[in-house]
Amino acid sequence: MNKIELKIVKDYDEMSQVAGKIMLDVVKENPKCTLGLATGSSPIGLYKYLINAYENGEVSFKKVKTYNLDEYCDLPVTHPESYHSFMNTNLFSHIDIKKRNIHLPSSEGTDLQKNCDKYSALLNKATVDMQLLGIGADGHIGFNEPGTSFESETLIVELTEKTIQDNARFFDNDPKKVPTHAITMGIKNIMNAKSVLLLASGENKADAIQKLIEGAITEDVPATCLRNHSGKVIVIADKAACSKLKK
Numbered sequence: 001m002n003k004i005e006l007k008i009v010k011d012y013d014e015m016s017q018v019a020g021k022i023m024l025d026v027v028k029e030n031p032k033c034t035l036g037l038a039t040g041s042s043p044i045g046l047y048k049y050l051i052n053a054y055e056n057g058e059v060s061f062k063k064v065k066t067y068n069l070d071e072y073c074d075l076p077v078t079h080p081e082s083y084h085s086f087m088n089t090n091l092f093s094h095i096d097i098k099k100r101n102i103h104l105p106s107s108e109g110t111d112l113q114k115n116c117d118k119y120s121a122l123l124n125k126a127t128v129d130m131q132l133l134g135i136g137a138d139g140h141i142g143f144n145e146p147g148t149s150f151e152s153e154t155l156i157v158e159l160t161e162k163t164i165q166d167n168a169r170f171f172d173n174d175p176k177k178v179p180t181h182a183i184t185m186g187i188k189n190i191m192n193a194k195s196v197l198l199l200a201s202g203e204n205k206a207d208a209i210q211k212l213i214e215g216a217i218t219e220d221v222p223a224t225c226l227r228n229h230s231g232k233v234i235v236i237a238d239k240a241a242c243s244k245l246k247k
């Protein structure tokens, strides 16, 4: 049985509104909640929704803790396209979250395995109430590319050619400027979240969504692990992202 709750929406804006409300309710119900956060194009509208709610005095993030999925390797954290910068620009600098409650994996230093172990240890101590995810055109979640073990914990990964091409839009459309490696929460870390909210918009995601919802559960399509999740998994996808669904 496929336990994923799929909500099909019109477009990116509707996806952001529907998803934004779901995440806002999590924070309103438990102001001390822990959120797993993502970067990329998919969550930007949702983050705007949360910022708007904060500015309207509807919600406070003072006691919220966050853990991000991933960070590029070989890119200074101060680079405008680092995920540290992305999160500050698109969310953290606009809300009242405490710096000490924000966590992202670090790709700084020479012993990256140590960084991975440290992040996994942090995650294993935390309980993520809701993990936000985008999905790669190749079915990746976090930067867990096809073939990553479902048992993986925070790890260093080599990005696929497809992911580098897709992310070139953030680097002057020049794939050579895109980092080749990243540090990412593993599949096992992601699966430890109590619930998952996955966003997908646009035709480029149609194959991945078809495989996620209707394909076999396989490490070749990392997102399909979510079908084995023990909690709530909500996928909010727009019509274009659902255009290859058979049923």
Ligand code: F6R
Residues within 6 Å of the ligand: 037, 038, 039, 040, 041, 042, 043, 069, 070, 133, 134, 135, 136, 137, 140, 141, 142, 143
């Ligand atoms: C981002 C992340 C990635 C993205 C995915 C989709 O932190 O972990 O898995 O969610 O690459 O990216 P967008 O949303 O830019 O299409």
